[in-house]
Amino acid sequence: MIAVRRQKWYIFMRLDDVERLKQQYAGRRVLVDARRPELTRWAEVPGRVVTVNFNGHALVRFDGPDPSWRDIDPAFLKLESSP
Secondary structure, three states: OEEEEOOEEEEEHHHHHHEEEEEEOOOOEEEOOOOOOHHHHHHHOOOOEEEEOOOOEEEEEEEEOOOOOOEOOOOHEEEEEOO
């Protein structure tokens, strides 16, 4: 679904798609696939997906010295295997 507001385009995901992503990623440990230059900082740092936003991006809290959350497209996340 695409909406126009004040001449800007906003892309919204369907609620069932967001819920599917939440079931797949929420609470899971992930690594970043650093194909994007802005993600190379977290290439080797494991993190945990806190939730999935309505834009379809995962909120990831990394285990490193910077505990802030990052909004990352799931296409650039790799699920870690269970220990």
